[in-house]
Every structure is written in C-alpha cells, then in structure tokens.
Amino acid sequence: MSDLKGKNVVVAGGTSGIGFGIAKLAAEAGANVWALGRTQKYIDQAKQELGEKVTFLSADIHDADALKKIFEQVGTIDHLVGNATGANRTIAPFMEQTAEQFQEAFGKFWGYTNLVRTGVPFMTKEGSVTLVSGTPARKCRPGMSSISCVGNAVEGLCRAIAPEIAPIRINTVAPGTIDTTMHSWMGQAKDERLHAMTADQAIKRPGTPEEVAGAVIYLMTADYVTGTNIDVDGGQLLP
Ligand SMILES: NC(=O)c1ccc[n+]([C@@H]2O[C@H](COP(=O)([O-])OP(=O)(O)OC[C@H]3O[C@@H](n4cnc5c(N)ncnc54)[C@H](OP(=O)(O)O)[C@@H]3O)[C@@H](O)[C@H]2O)c1
Structure with missing residues (x-):
C-alpha cells in the first residue's frame, strides 16, 4: 500500500460531515488537501477548525469551469473524492413524487460525473x-426510491468506468446512517431519530464521519483495489 505523504488530495463536498472527516484524516496522513463546498458559513467553520492543514475553497461540483480552475491551481491530483450531496432529495413514496422531484435527486450523480470528467485529466496514473x-443503493427504506436509484447509478458508474480509466483506480464507499449535518433538519430530535x-x-x-473517512483513506492507498465498494453501515445490510 502506498502512503499519503505529500500527495495531492481533492475532496468535492469537503466542508462538513463525511467530506470534512476525509479531508481531516488525509491531512493528518501528510497529504496536501483541497476541500470544496458552496456555503460560505461551512467554509468559514471548516477553516477555523482545520484551516492550517487544509485549503477550503468555494466551488459547486456541477460547475466544470470552477473545478478546472481549482485543479489547475492544484497542478497534479493524486486522489479525487466525490462526496457532495449535490442536490435536494425528496423523501416520499415514488408515486407521490413529481418527475421533477425524482430527477432532482440525480444532481448528485451528475455532479460526480462532472467531477470525474473534469478531474481525471489532471490525475497521476497511480491515483484514485x-x-x-x-x-x-442496496437496502431501500420506504420513501427513499430516488436516493436508492442514485446510489445504484453511482456504484454502476464506478464499475462501468473502472476498466476505462485504469490504471487510475475508482471505487465507492457506501455509508449507512451517519451523524452529520445532512440530518440537521431533524432539529432537537436528531439524536433520538438517528438512534x-x-x-x-x-x-x-x-x-x-471519521468511520466512513477511514474507508476512503484505505481506498486511496490500496493500489490493487478498483471497481468495487466498501459498506460502512453498522451491519444495516444484514437480513
Ligand atoms: N449522513 C448519512 O447518513 C449518509 C448516508 C448515506 C450516504 N450519505 C452520502 O454521504 C455524502 C456526504 O454526506 P454528509 O452526510 O457528510 O452530508 P453533509 O454534512 O451535508 O456534507 C455534504 C458536503 O457536500 C457539500 N455539497 C453539497 N452539494 C454540493 C455541491 N453542489 N457542490 C459542492 N459541494 C456540495 C456540502 O457543502 P455545501 O452544501 O455548502 O455545498 C458539504 O460540504 C453525500 O453524498 C450523502 O449522500 C450520507
């Protein structure tokens, strides 16, 4: 396994939650890290906590021009992470969602395709x-059909393009229920509801977030692993 010392790591969606955890662990492992997000408040908070070790920048994962400018600053990317939620998702039964609501969830998938298409030309061939x-993606709860389909699309993209972009490796990590800002809409009931x-x-x-980030760091350094997925879900997929 290779190590991350001196490697250039870009995390799209790295200003809070799981992405922030990935940026933190990569920086602690000695990497130069760039973490991207849209909301200035999150960027400022992240800078306060980790600003000396990680470069936090504003960018939307859907904006190829903005990504390209950042990648030109980075120079050469060793490891690229797509983590941005990228869109609003509607949690409701399939038959009660409009076509627009269902399609909007796919903003995450289109963000990832944009990230890969824009980022890969900047990557080293040993990169991931x-x-x-x-x-x-593999265990759908009621009301989560769009999220399930998006997860399947992301994991399918990984398997489909792994042979095409080789020797650059590509993998997915599938988190279960993770305590992050994504669940802040639950307000005071968050702890109780997540439990x-x-x-x-x-x-x-x-x-x-750190438990998921650990799997992402492993995949960055696992030179013989491509086209696969790691589940970090406390056994949620078990029958
Ligand atoms: N937490 C869970 O239980 C859970 C479970 C399964 C899967 N996941 C997946 O894990 C990933 C991270 O989620 P999280 O829970 O860590 O959520 P989070 O705390 O809300 O973090 C999401 C990050 O993505 C950024 N982001 C969102 N849309 C973006 C865009 N269009 N362009 C650039 N950055 C964007 C956010 O910043 P801005 O909003 O400021 O841009 C933030 O930095 C997501 O893909 C999510 O679907 C999470």
Whole structure:
C-alpha cells in the first residue's frame, strides 16, 4: 500500500460531515488537501477548525469551469473524492413524487460525473477516485426510491468506468446512517431519530464521519483495489 505523504488530495463536498472527516484524516496522513463546498458559513467553520492543514475553497461540483480552475491551481491530483450531496432529495413514496422531484435527486450523480470528467485529466496514473454512495443503493427504506436509484447509478458508474480509466483506480464507499449535518433538519430530535433508525442494525448506533473517512483513506492507498465498494453501515445490510 502506498502512503499519503505529500500527495495531492481533492475532496468535492469537503466542508462538513463525511467530506470534512476525509479531508481531516488525509491531512493528518501528510497529504496536501483541497476541500470544496458552496456555503460560505461551512467554509468559514471548516477553516477555523482545520484551516492550517487544509485549503477550503468555494466551488459547486456541477460547475466544470470552477473545478478546472481549482485543479489547475492544484497542478497534479493524486486522489479525487466525490462526496457532495449535490442536490435536494425528496423523501416520499415514488408515486407521490413529481418527475421533477425524482430527477432532482440525480444532481448528485451528475455532479460526480462532472467531477470525474473534469478531474481525471489532471490525475497521476497511480491515483484514485472514490465516490461516496449510500446504503440505500442496496437496502431501500420506504420513501427513499430516488436516493436508492442514485446510489445504484453511482456504484454502476464506478464499475462501468473502472476498466476505462485504469490504471487510475475508482471505487465507492457506501455509508449507512451517519451523524452529520445532512440530518440537521431533524432539529432537537436528531439524536433520538438517528438512534431509532439504527436500532435494528447489528451495531445499534449511527456512525461517525471519521468511520466512513477511514474507508476512503484505505481506498486511496490500496493500489490493487478498483471497481468495487466498501459498506460502512453498522451491519444495516444484514437480513
Ligand atoms: N449522513 C448519512 O447518513 C449518509 C448516508 C448515506 C450516504 N450519505 C452520502 O454521504 C455524502 C456526504 O454526506 P454528509 O452526510 O457528510 O452530508 P453533509 O454534512 O451535508 O456534507 C455534504 C458536503 O457536500 C457539500 N455539497 C453539497 N452539494 C454540493 C455541491 N453542489 N457542490 C459542492 N459541494 C456540495 C456540502 O457543502 P455545501 O452544501 O455548502 O455545498 C458539504 O460540504 C453525500 O453524498 C450523502 O449522500 C450520507
């Protein structure tokens, strides 16, 4: 396995939650890290916590020109991570969603395709791409059909293009229920609801961003692993 010392790592969607965890672990492993997001408030908070070790920049994963400018600054990318949620998702039964709501969730997939298409020309051939998918790709709860389809699309993209972009490697990591800002809409009930959502798993608690980030770091350094997925979900996929 290679190490991350002196490597250039870009995390799209790296200003909070899982992406922030990835940026932090990569920086601690000695990498030069660029972490991207859209919201200035998140960027400022992230800079306060980790600004000396990570370069936080504003960019939308859908904006190829903005990404290209940043990649030109980076120079050569060793490891590229797609983690940005990238779009609003509607949690509702399929038959109760409009076509527009269902399609909007695919903003995550289109963001990832844009990231890979724009980023790969800047990458070293020993490098890796990791895309963050999600457990719903293989275990769909009621109301989560669009999220499930997007996860399947992300994991399918990984398997489809792994032979095409080789020797650059590409893999996915599928988190289960992870305690991040993504669930902030639950307000004060967040802890209780995340524990209820994970009560029937083998490991009966939500995961942490660092627990998912660890799998992403592994994939960056695992020179013989491509076209596959790691589930980090406390056993949510078990029957
Ligand atoms: N948390 C979970 O339980 C869970 C479960 C399964 C899968 N996931 C997946 O894990 C990934 C990370 O989620 P998280 O829970 O860490 O969420 P989070 O805390 O909300 O972090 C999402 C990050 O992506 C950035 N982002 C969103 N849209 C973007 C865009 N269009 N362009 C650039 N950056 C963008 C956000 O910043 P801005 O909004 O400021 O741009 C933020 O930095 C997502 O792909 C999510 O679908 C999470």
